[in-house]
Amino acid sequence: MAEQFGSRLMYLRKGKGLSQEELGNRTGVTRQTVSKWELNQTTPEMDKLIALSDIFGISLDELAGREFIASDGSMNYEELNAKMDTIIKSKEPYRYEYKSTRMVGNLPLIHINLGRGFYKAKGVISIGVISSGIISLGVLSCGVISIGVLALGILTIAVFAAGMVSAGSIALGILALGAFSVGYFSAGAMAIGVYSIGANAIAQRIALGDAAAGHIAIGKTSAKGTIEFLFKNHVSADEIKAAILKEYPDIWKWLIKIYVYFGK
Incomplete structure (x- = not known):
């Protein structure tokens, strides 16, 4: 199960049209950290797992593949892949988000979160549908x-x-x-x-x-x-x-x- 996490994460990321750097920005880590996740060299901490599940719109169990473990401990890859394909097809073509890795206190220096929907941006400089920050631009x-x-x-x-x-x-x-x-x-x-x-x-x-x-x-x-x-x-x-x-x-x-x- 653990050794498959990286490949699932890569599959989801590419399906959403995100680069490692973009996914890193959205989860508050570097591109190198995302690369280590996908190579199964390290495992995301709980707050990062929660952020990933929010980005892809799935539960933590689905992200880890636990929902698709049979009673004998084997992985049902057919169901897992079908679920991954469903997530990929739900890609948001009119969504853009950027969050800088540089922080000022507990706020990113820049956070841009735009798209169809009530997307929130919070940063020193923030641009979003719902926006809060030092310099804020939004609906x-x-x-x-x-x-x-x-x-x-x-x-x-x-x-x-x-x-x-x-x-x-x-x-x-x-x-x-x-x-x-x-x-x-x-x-x-x-x-x-x-x-x-x-x-x-x-x-x-x-x-x-x-x-x-x-x-x-x-x-x-x-x-x-x-x-x-x-x-x-x-x-x-x-x-x-x-x-x-x-x-x-x-x-x-x-x-x-x-x-x-x-x-x-």
């Missing part, structure tokens, strides 16, 4: 820097983005930029925040836009607030700056510059 993405359809992280770019700094069709964050944005400072077609700029801007403190609503409202066609400025009234930069400083003397200077520049 569902989570990372320090995260890019995807739905992204969560510190810096996020996505259709639906949530993070400290986020940009997307729908953006949530401390700094949010999007068609619909909600944040401490937000900018977009529809912007809601403590400070906001947009076609329609709603803010707790200062709002600037075509239609603006806030404590200080600076609007082109509509301004609703305690302090209101309309573009058509030829508001000066000095007036806007003076009003902002009076109400919020500790406001960041860069914010004043933004509101004065777009409001004048």
Whole structure:
């Protein structure tokens, strides 16, 4: 049984269209280690056997050939080969996975896992349908820097983005930029925040836009607030700056510059 493991592994690997290096990347070992397995020079440890069974979609018993041992201890090679052929025919033609052998802590430096299905990628740099890492790219993405359809992280770019700094069709964050944005400072077609700029801007403190609503409202066609400025009234930069400083003397200077520049 043990002496046949290597040949079965080689048969499965080749049937899946994987090189020794690719199989090594997917199991977290080197090409040389895979070669030793296939030559029956060494046997995979339990965690590697589990990884191999997951890759080929079979049980540990099937991988070891134990399911096909007759009562007299002989191997039923006809059934075993039929099972191997079934596994080979289930090859995933639209699947690609790469996992670097270089590790950073307990994460691979690079993990790419793409295909039809919910394949997960987790690494310092990760690319996958479901992706998590320091730099993450995926349909569902989570990372320090995260890019995807739905992204969560510190810096996020996505259709639906949530993070400290986020940009997307729908953006949530401390700094949010999007068609619909909600944040401490937000900018977009529809912007809601403590400070906001947009076609329609709603803010707790200062709002600037075509239609603006806030404590200080600076609007082109509509301004609703305690302090209101309309573009058509030829508001000066000095007036806007003076009003902002009076109400919020500790406001960041860069914010004043933004509101004065777009409001004048």
